[in-house]
Amino acid sequence: MKFSENWLRQHVPTAATREQLAATLTAIGLEVEEVTALGAALDGVVVARIVSAEKHPEADRLQVCQVDTGAGMVQIVCGAPNARAGLVAPLATVGATLPGGIAIKAAKLRGVESFGMLCSAKELGVDADASGLLELPVNAVVGAPLAEFLGLPDASIEIKLTPNRADCFSVRGIAFDVAAATGSAVAALDIAPVPAASEATMQVELNAGADVPRYCGRVIEGVDATAPTPVWMAERLRRSGVRPVSLLVDVTQYVMLDIGQPMHAFDRDTLAGPVGVRHARAGEVTKLLNGQDVTLDEQFLAITDGRGDAQRVIALGGIMGGFDSRVTDATRNVFLEAAHFAPAAIIGRGRKLGLHTDAGHRFERGVDPELPRIAIEYATRLILDIAGGRPGPVIEAALPEHLPQPQPVALRRARLARVLGLTVPDAEVERILQALGLAVERSDDGWHVTPPSRRFDIAIEEDLIEEVARIHGYDAIPTTLPGGASRLVAPSETRVDTATVRRQLAARDYLEAVNYAFVDAAWLELWQAGEGAVPLANPLSAELGVMRTMLLPGLVAALGRNASRQQDRVRLFELGNVFRHNPDGSPLETQRVAAAVCGAAHAEQWGVGARPVGFHDLRGDLDSLAAASGARLDYRPSAQVWAHPGRSADIYRVDGGREQRLGWIGQLHPRLQRALDLKLINDGDVIAFELDLGPLVERAIPKAGAQSKYPSVRRDRAFIVADSVPWAAIQATVHAAAGPSLRELVLFDRYQGKGVETGFKSLAMGLILQDESRTLTDRDVDTVVAEVTAAVEREHGAKLRA
Known part of the structure; x- marks a missing residue:
């Protein structure tokens, strides 16, 4: 927001120097970015x-x-x-x-x-x-x-506003803050209603519900549109960063900068009437003031002229006027418009069309709903004084039930003192709040404060405390060191912390990637992972329109960017949240860990031959990560659409008879890899995994126990089973059949070839048995081995290999 210093002083007379005024504005949260002195040495x-x-x-x-x-x-x-x-x-x-x-x-x-x-x-x-x-x-x-x-002399002052201070997008709005901070008073806004001198009117119809609950208009006939803009007005506009255009346009700009209400002037003779406000229809096209033809959809608000088939869009509500109904030097009859548009109905609409206008910027953040009639009277008086004319009556259409109503907020004296760390006298609190234009009523424990209609940012007690703090002065709040009785919270032993997860993956030669949680919806559709995606109401760009439902699309894209820059071995991981709508519509946020690799299994060296990374390399990395929490993972064939059939698996955590699906591991489907246009060295494959982090890092509290003093016994067995039987299934069968005496199960050989029938494989395993209370006898060991053998043969059709 840029404005003239002299203009501000007209609203709030103060003895503060220019330097003091700038310092005061910054101190109360209206950060001054630049002060440009004007006409400081014009003697002669x-x-x-x-x-x-x-x-x-x-x-x-x-x-x-x-x-x-x-x-x-x-x-x-x-x-x-x-x-x-x-x-x-x-x-x-x-x-x-x-x-x-x-x-x-x-x-x-x-x-x-x-x-x-x-x-x-x-x-x-x-x-x-x-x-x-x-x-x-x-x-x-x-x-x-x-x-x-x-x-x-004067100065052009530019301040940086936070999004919640929409009331300060006007000189008068800033004046209230300056008055409160300097102990001054804001001059009364003397805008007397201009009586009608003609019966010229324009019917107004509201058909947009809560999005446009108030619309005011007035016809002024016989205006001299060629009258020059007065020097005082033109100079104030220039010093506020607005270049004068023509009288009628300059008046609407001046009113907006002065009191904060965006306005528009139509050439009355181009309108048939009535003027209406509704949501645009999909595919409607209109030409804006800047000459741009835009295609609208139902999200836009359209200002229309006429009825039925003759109805046309003459302006884009809250953003920009139309080209065909603009005022020119030939204009003689004017229709002034001032309306209240709900912020939610304007947010993001201009950005969708690549437009950024002063009106849209203000309406997105909130404009005082009580200003439209005042602005019409103000602009009417300026036009009559400069260009003459005969005004008709002010026409107002309103939906009172949809107009925002300020609600009283309780401010407790004790709460104020506790949050600020000091006691502000009651008289000072009341002075500050009243100087800001708030209505204050005392209560037993503090005050009931009703904000003015322009202060959209005051809704809870903390908002009032902030107002008192910034005007009283942040530098007046004492610096108090924290006491020594801090409560230290020990990290939970039932979870592996994320720092350990990061260190474990970094130790295995991964680099951490950080991607946006916002992604392109087309990305997710490519992965067929768009179901339940959460769209953003106000995205940064069209390419960042939804929240991610997976980490892998962004991670694989990062891997591809590295590979396209001649990186022949890429190993990335990411910890982050994914977002999805539950079937009942409620949002679900889940923390996950994902990794993606391509290229060689090991960095180039003389001691190990080069080979491409494979499924089992990544599985080994994942098993080492699971070992930190003691999780036992089970890998089962996967049918994910993005996965290579036969080279991927769903991951389950199996503990104490309880199993839970964690995620997926495997090779990307070649079709998806081609669609992603990944340019990998030697046309290699991408191997990846993605898991829910919470269940993976859960761990049981360690319990100390004595090592068994009795010797262990090992028995080796080799089975011939169908090639389609996974080792994980056999492993589960062995553990269930062997019982508590099985301390460890080792798969030490897998063989296919001479002596083994085609379509079958030989799996050789070692069973390590041990008891904590006695030495196992040969009979004990033989019994366990026999039960294991029978179970494997029964459940998997295996044969003991001779």
Whole structure:
């Protein structure tokens, strides 16, 4: 927000210097980014009129001008392209010093004497325009000091606003904060209703419900749209970063900057009526003021003209007016509009069209719903005073049940003192709140405070405490060191912390990746993982429109970017949250861990031959991660759509008879890999896993126990089973059949070839048995081995290999 210092002081008279004012604004949360002094040294610069302008005899680009200074005629040699007879422009007389340090002296230019300098806005330090002389109104008083005529000296102040301070997108809104901080009072807003001088009206219809609960309009006939914008208004607009365009447009801009209500002016003669407000229809097209043709959908608010088949869109509600109904110099009858648009109905709409407008910026954050009628009266008075005309009555359409109503908020004295760490006197609290425009009523334990309609950000007690704190002064809050009785919370022994997970993966040569939680919906559709995705109401861009339902799409994309930059061995992992709608519509947020690898299994070295990374390499990494929590993982064939059939598995945690699915591990489907256009070295494969982190890192509390003093016994057995039988299934059968005496099961050989029938495999395993209370006898061991053998043969059709 940029504004004129003098404009602000008109709303809130204060003795604070410019430096003190800037410091105060920053101290109360309205951070001052830049202060540009204007017209600080214009002594000797006056308003002058060029009486004649003739070509310089020795230079094509120079003119010899006779200039009326109000105190006589002087000769000026000037090179400005717009210098001409009759032009009123600033003249720096001999002896003046301009803001850039230029001292004005009598001089000869190409043999012709010059007694002063006609000036551009840039040379005077009032604007950046250096294209020609600063053109002043023809009715300006010749000889008057320029500083007095332009309302100088002044300063352009730019502040950085946080999104919750929508009320400070106007000079008057800022004035309330300044008044509270400096002990001043805001001048009364004296905007008397302008009585109707004609019966000209325009019917208004509201058909957008709570999105547009108030719309005001007024017809003004017989306006002189060619009337120049007054210097005082034009200068305030320039100092606020707005370039004057034409009177009618400038008036609406001025009202918006002054009191905060965006407005629009239509050429009444281009409208058939009635003017309506509704949601746009899909596919409707309209041309905006900037000449852009836009296609709308149901999310946009349309200002319409006419009825039935003749109805047309004449403006984009809360964002920008239409091209065909714009005001021009030929306009004689004007229809003024001021409406209240709900923030939720405007947020993101301009960004969707690539537009950013002052009106949209304000409506997105919230505009005072009580301002539309005031703004209409204010703009009417300005137009009548400058351009004449006959106003009709103000027409207002409203849906009172949808207008936001300020609600009282309780502020407790004890709570205020506890949060701030100091006691603010009651009188000071009341002064601050009342100076900010809040209605204050005392109660037994504090106050009941009702915010004005412009303060959308005050809804709870902490909001009021913040107001007191920032105006009373953050520097007045004492610095108190924390006491020594801090309560230390020991990390839970029932979970492996995420730092350990990160260290474990880093130790196995992975690099951590951090991706956006927002992704492109097309990504998820490519992975067929878009079901239940949570869309964003106000995305940063169209490519970041939904919350991710998986970590792998972003992680694999990062892997692909690395591989395309000649990285032949990439190993990435990520810890992050994924988001999904439950079937009942409630949101679900889950923390997961994922990893993706491609290229060689090991870094290049002389001791180990090169080979591509495979499923079992990644499984080994995952098993080492599970070992930190003592989890026993079970791998079962997977049917995920993104997975390579036969080269992937679903992962289950199996503990104490309880099993829980954690996630997936395996190779990406070649079809998906081609669709992702992954450019891997040697056209390799991508191996990955993704698991829910919570169940993976749960662990039982360790219990100390004595090592058995009795010897262990090992028995080896080899079975021939069908190639389709997974080792995990046999492993589960052996553990169930062997009972508590089985201490460890080792698979030490897998064989296919001569002596083994095609379609079968030989699995050789070692059973290590031990008891804690006695030495196992041969009979004990033989019994266990026999039960294991029988169970494997029975459940898996295996045969004991000779």
